[in-house]
Amino acid sequence: MNNILNISLKGLLSAILFLLSFSISYSQKKSSNDSIDYKVESLLKKMTLEEKVGQMNQYNGFWDVTGPTPKEGNAKQKYEHLKKGLVGSVLNVEGTTNVRKLQEIVVKESRLGIPLLFGFDVIHGHKTLSPIPLGESASWDLAAIEKSARAAAVEASAVGINWTFAPMVDISRDARWGRVMEGAGEDPYLGSKIGIARVHGFQGEDLSAPTSIVACAKHFAGYGFVEAGREYNSVDVGTSTLYNIILPSFKAAVDNGVGTVMNAFNILNGVPSTGNKFLLREILKSKWGFKGFVVSDWGSIGEMVDHGFAKNIKETAEIAANAGSDMDMESYAYITYLKQLVEEGKVDAKVIDDAVRRILRIKFKLGLFDNPYKYCDTKREQEIINHPDRASVLEMAKKSIVLLKNENNLLPLNINQQNIAVIGSLANDKNSPLGNWRFGAKDSSAISFLEGLNKYTTNYKYAKGTDLTTGKTVFPLELNINETDTSQFAEAVNLAKNSGVVLMVLGEHGFQSGEGRSRTKLGLPGVQQQLLEAVYKVNKNIVLVLMNGRPLALPWAAEHVPSIVEAWQLGTETGDAIAQVLFGDYNPSGKLPITFPRSVGQCPIFYNHYHTGRASAKSKDEVFYSHYTDESVSPLYPFGYGLSYTKFQYSNLTIDASDAMHIKVKATITNTGKREGEEVAQLYIHQKVASVVRPVKELKGFQKFSLSPNESKEITFTLTDAELGFYNNEGKYVVEPGEFDVMIGTNSQEGLMGTFTRK
Numbered sequence: 080m081n082n083i084l085n086i087s088l089k090g091l092l093s094a095i096l097f098l099l100s101f102s103i104s105y106s107q108k109k110s111s112n113d114s115i116d117y118k119v120e121s122l123l124k125k126m127t128l129e130e131k132v133g134q135m136n137q138y139n140g141f142w143d144v145t146g147p148t149p150k151e152g153n154a155k156q157k158y159e160h161l162k163k164g165l166v167g168s169v170l171n172v173e174g175t176t177n178v179r180k181l182q183e184i185v186v187k188e189s190r191l192g193i194p195l196l197f198g199f200d201v202i203h204g205h206k207t208l209s210p211i212p213l214g215e216s217a218s219w220d221l222a223a224i225e226k227s228a229r230a231a232a233v234e235a236s237a238v239g240i241n242w243t244f245a246p247m248v249d250i251s252r253d254a255r256w257g258r259v260m261e262g263a264g265e266d267p268y269l270g271s272k273i274g275i276a277r278v279h280g281f282q283g284e285d286l287s288a289p290t291s292i293v294a295c296a297k298h299f300a301g302y303g304f305v306e307a308g309r310e311y312n313s314v315d316v317g318t319s320t321l322y323n324i325i326l327p328s329f330k331a332a333v334d335n336g337v338g339t340v341m342n343a344f345n346i347l348n349g350v351p352s353t354g355n356k357f358l359l360r361e362i363l364k365s366k367w368g369f370k371g372f373v374v375s376d377w378g379s380i381g382e383m384v385d386h387g388f389a390k391n392i393k394e395t396a397e398i399a400a401n402a403g404s405d406m407d408m409e410s411y412a413y414i415t416y417l418k419q420l421v422e423e424g425k426v427d428a429k430v431i432d433d434a435v436r437r438i439l440r441i442k443f444k445l446g447l448f449d450n451p452y453k454y455c456d457t458k459r460e461q462e463i464i465n466h467p468d469r470a471s472v473l474e475m476a477k478k479s480i481v482l483l484k485n486e487n488n489l490l491p492l493n494i495n496q497q498n499i500a501v502i503g504s505l506a507n508d509k510n511s512p513l514g515n516w517r518f519g520a521k522d523s524s525a526i527s528f529l530e531g532l533n534k535y536t537t538n539y540k541y542a543k544g545t546d547l548t549t550g551k552t553v554f555p556l557e558l559n560i561n562e563t564d565t566s567q568f569a570e571a572v573n574l575a576k577n578s579g580v581v582l583m584v585l586g587e588h589g590f591q592s593g594e595g596r597s598r599t600k601l602g603l604p605g606v607q608q609q610l611l612e613a614v615y616k617v618n619k620n621i622v623l624v625l626m627n628g629r630p631l632a633l634p635w636a637a638e639h640v641p642s643i644v645e646a647w648q649l650g651t652e653t654g655d656a657i658a659q660v661l662f663g664d665y666n667p668s669g670k671l672p673i674t675f676p677r678s679v680g681q682c683p684i685f686y687n688h689y690h691t692g693r694a695s696a697k698s699k700d701e702v703f704y705s706h707y708t709d710e711s712v713s714p715l716y717p718f719g720y721g722l723s724y725t726k727f728q729y730s731n732l733t734i735d736a737s738d739a740m741h742i743k744v745k746a747t748i749t750n751t752g753k754r755e756g757e758e759v760a761q762l763y764i765h766q767k768v769a770s771v772v773r774p775v776k777e778l779k780g781f782q783k784f785s786l787s788p789n790e791s792k793e794i795t796f797t798l799t800d801a802e803l804g805f806y807n808n809e810g811k812y813v814v815e816p817g818e819f820d821v822m823i824g825t826n827s828q829e830g831l832m833g834t835f836t837r838k
C-alpha cells in the first residue's frame with residue numbers, strides 16, 4: 080500500500096514538475112515573443128514609408144543568378160539602395176567575407192542599420208550534398224531527413240546564409256515536371272511529415288541559435304500541378320484536390336513554425352498565386368494564423384503582367400501587396416512603386432506595416448539585431464567547411480536507395496565476383512550525381528560510381544558505351560540529350576560478352592531535372608535504351624543502377640533486366656552508398672515516394688486516385704470501362720514500393736474500433752529471410768461512402784523498423800479524427816461516421832485488408 084502511495088505521490092510530483100516546467104518554458108517563450116513584438120513596434124515607429132518599403136525589397140546578389148539575369152546597370156542602383164536601407168534581403172550571396180561586406184553597408188551606412196536577411200537555395204545540403212529531396216524522401220526516415228536538413232543548416236549558416244528557400248512542399252503527381260526532384264513526391268501525408276522534418280532540421284530548436292536558418296515552405300500554391308507537367312504552366316484544380324492534396328503540406332509546415340512561405344509562379348484557377356488574396360490572406364494568414372512573411376518567387380510579381388492579370392508593373396505591386404505577398408524577389412515592383420501606391424491610396428499603409436512587422440519579426444528572432452554578423456565567423460566557416468559530416472550524408476544516401484527488382488538474388492554481389500563489366504557514362508561521372516540545386520558545392524565533387532566500386536574490387540573493366548554530356552562545360556548545360564551516336568556500343572557489348580555480371584549505370588544527367596527541366600519522354604535519354612538492349616543480347620546478367628531525378632518509364636528493363644537499383648542522384652557520397660548496397664554491406668530499405676509509370680501517356684499517375692464509375696470490364700469484349708486500349712492502367716512500380724535483401728511477411732491484422740476517437744489497427748511483421756533488414760510498414764484507409772468521394776486509398780501512417788531473421792514485431796497504428804477526416808468542398812475539415820477499408824502493407828498495392836466502422 081505504502082509502495083503504491085509512494086509511486087502515485089512520485090507520479091503526482093513529476094506531473095506537477097512537468098506542468099511547471101512547461102508553463103515556465105511557455106511563459107518564457109511568450110515573453111520573448113512579447114518583447115520581440117515590442118521591439119518590432121518601436122522600430123516600426125521610427126521608420127519612414129520609404130524605409131518600410133525597402134524592407135519588402137529583395138535583390139539578387141552579384142555572384143550567382145538563379146533566374147533571368149538582372150538588367151544592365153542594376154548593380155549600381157542596388158548598392159545605393161543598400162546604403163539607404165532600401166533593401167530587406169539579398170539572395171545568392173554566400174561566404175562570410177561577402178556576407179559581412181553587404182551587412183556592413185546596411186548596418187554602418189543606412190539610417191536605421193536594419194540587418195539584411197541572406198537567402199539561398201539550400202535544397203539538399205550546401206557544400207556537402209545529400210541526395211536530392213525526392214531521393215531522401217524514399218528513405219521514409221523522418222529522423223534521418225531532419226538530421227540531413229540540420230547538417231545543411233550547419234554548413235549554410237557557417238558561410239553566412241541565414242535563410243533557405245526550402246523545403247519545397249509541393250505535392251506532384253507528374254513525372255514530366257522537372258521539379259519533382261525537389262519535393263517529397265505525390266502523397267500529402269508523407270509530404271507533410273517530410274516537410275515538417277525539414278523545417279525542424281533547418282530551423283533547429285530555436286531560431287536564435289547560431290546554426291539555425293529560417294526555412295521557407297514553397298511554392299504556395301499548386302505549382303506541382305502545372306498542366307501537362309510543363310514548367311511554369313497554369314494550374315487548374317478542383318476544390319477537393321486543392322484542400323486535400325495541395326494545401327495540407329503547407330499547413331503542416333505553418334503549424335510547425337516555418338518562418339517564411341514563397342509564392343508560386345503559376346496561376347491557380349485563373350488567379351496568379353502571387354496575387355491571390357484567397358490563398359495568402361484568407362487561408363495562410365487568417366485561417367492558419369501564419370505569423371511569418373511571404374516572399375515572391377523570382378520575378379513572380381512582375382510576371383502577373385505576362386499572365387494578363389495586371390496592366391503594368393505598378394499594378395502588379397498593388398495587387399501583390401494587397402493580396403499578402405510581403406517581399407518582392409527581383410521584380411523591382413515594390414521598390415519602384417509601393418510608396419507611390421500608398422500615397423495614392425491604392426495600398427493601405429496598414430498593409431505595408433503588416434508586411435514589415437512580419438519581416439522584422441524574423442530578423443529579431445534570428446538575433447540579427449543583437450549581432451548582425453553572427454553568421455560571419457570566418458574561423459567557424461573554415462572549421463565546418465573543412466570538416467563536413469560525411470558519415471551522415473553517406474548514411475542518408477544509403478537509406479535513399481530503392482531496390483526495384485532482384486530476380487534470383489543476383490544482388491548482393493559476392494566480393495569475390497570475377498569478371499565484372501561496368502557500362503554507362505554515368506558510372507564515371509563525378510558531377511551528375513550531385514543532382515540539380517547545388518550552387519554551394521564544388522562541381523564534380525561527388526564520389527563516382529567507379530570510385531565507390533574501387534573500394535570493394537578492382538576486378539572490373541569499364542566501357543562508357545555512350546556519352547550523356549559533351550564534357551565541355553557544366554553550366555549552362557552541355558548535355559547530349561538528343562545523342563544518337565552508337566559508335567561506342569561495340570566496345571561495351573564486347574566487354575559484356577566476356578563478363579560474369581554487367582553493372583549498367585544509366586539514367587538522366589543531374590541537370591535534366593530541376594527547375595525549367597520538364598520532359599515529354601520518360602525513357603532513358605539518348606541511346607541508353609538501345610545500349611541496354613544491345614548488352615542484354617549478349618549477357619542477361621545485368622544489374623541496372625538507375626540515376627535519375629524523376630520517375631522513369633522503363634517497362635522493357637522492368638521485364639527483362641534481373642536486378643534494378645534506383646539510386647536517384649545521391650549527392651557527394653554517391654559511389655560509396657551504391658557500392659555498399661551492391662555488395663550487401665547495406666540492406667536496401669527505401670520505398671518509392673512517387674509512382675513510376677509504364678508510359679508517359681499514363682501521367683499523371685498516382686495511387687490515391689478516385690474510383691471511376693466503370694473501374695473494370697464486365698465481360699471479355701467490354702470496351703466501355705476506364706482503361707487504355709494500348710497500355711495497362713497499373714503503374715510500373717507503385718507508390719510505397721521497394722524490396723530488401725530479406726523478406727517480410729505480414730500477418731494477424733486486428734482492428735479495434737470500439738473507441739471512435741482512437742481506432743487501433745495492428746499487424747505482425749516477420750522477417751522470414753536470412754538477413755537483418757528494415758521495413759516500412761504502411762497504413763492506408765478508404766472511406767467507402769462519404770459526402771465527397773474518397774480516394775481508393777490514402778496513406779495515414781507508416782513505421783520504419785529493423786528486424787533480424789525470424790524476428791517478429793507487432794505494430795499498432797492509432798487512427799484519430801486527424802486521420803479519418805477530410806476537407807469538404809467548402810474547405811471545412813469534416814469527419815463523417817461510416818465504414819472504412821483499411822490496409823497495412825509493404826506498399827500501396829500489397830497488404831492485409833480489413834474493415835471497420837467509425838461510429
Ligand code: NOJ
Nearest residue numbers: 145146200244297376377
Ligand atoms: C526560382 C525558384 O522557383 C525558387 O524555388 C527559388 O527559390 C528561387 N528561384 C530563388 O533561387
